[in-house]
Amino acid sequence: MSDAFQVPDLPEDVRAALRRHILALADTKRLLGLRYSDWLLGAPSIETGIAASSMSQDEWGHARLLYAMLKDLGEDPSPVEHDRPAAEYANAPSLDEPFSDWAGFVAAMVVVDGALTLALEGFSQGRFDPARSRVPKMLAEEEFHRDMGLAWLRRLGQGSDEARARLQQAVRAAVPSSLAWLAPRDRAFGLLVAAGLTAPAETLLDGFREAYGEVLRSVGAEALEPDFEGWDEIRGRGPGQPAEELVERARGDRNRALLLD
């Protein structure tokens, strides 16, 4: 893609689309980190719990870097991080509720984290300088998330009938809304693509199918299609919103009085 641009030169609608994109990525990172953290003590082994802890911290750190990109748009990220209501969160919808079991965790590692990685790759190849400079390190750290997700997916896929059934259910539940989140077909995303700020939706979908299609089909998730039912163009995601309790943790409500600059 062509060279970086100056943010002040952006038309207002493209600027709004870029803000939405940054929030979609940052919110998903932050909430995925929290969902991972729910399993630090409930994972199948100590090593798996340690890995979940490390991944949780990776996601949290990446979220902070992504929210900080709002400064490049002239916006203070602090109110966005600490004051927004749940209804404004732009996360991948399958993070709205807790993972029902370990299969849900594994499905999120592959489907949600996988979609997030594809989205970040597209963003890092675009014309937005902060993404080009800050995202590659995130992608390097994500390689271990992908490896852990795929290894666990294969393991559960070779497990008992019940393990396979739960995994299939979790993956099938996560795919449609995650792919819609990854590759929106709305005007705002089209503006981003036309401005060279991220990769086209079809490229992102093809990338996801190439990276994960075979392994997901092997566990019974044949249809890797996005579901745009109830699409919310303001947030760039499907219907619903994250659980209030999760957003309270994301915002740090209980620590509000202790916040340091």
Next chain:
Amino acid sequence: MKEAVFDVFARKDRGDPLVHIGYVDAMDAELARVYAWKTYDEQNWFEMCVVPRTAIIPVNRTDGPFAANALGRKEGEG
């Protein structure tokens, strides 16, 4: 699911000796890689490797963590 022991070796800088830094339990080599990297992440390692403990052959000791693989050792020997 049965887990195996994988020993973890790492070096901080190119040219440093590869040293044993610990071990992880994992169901396979793929997970052992991830667990090792995520567990022993206190350093910015230049290189890290995992080795299934069953692949380590002791040379001069018949006791310690690798004793089970000592050549010439008889099944069930202390």
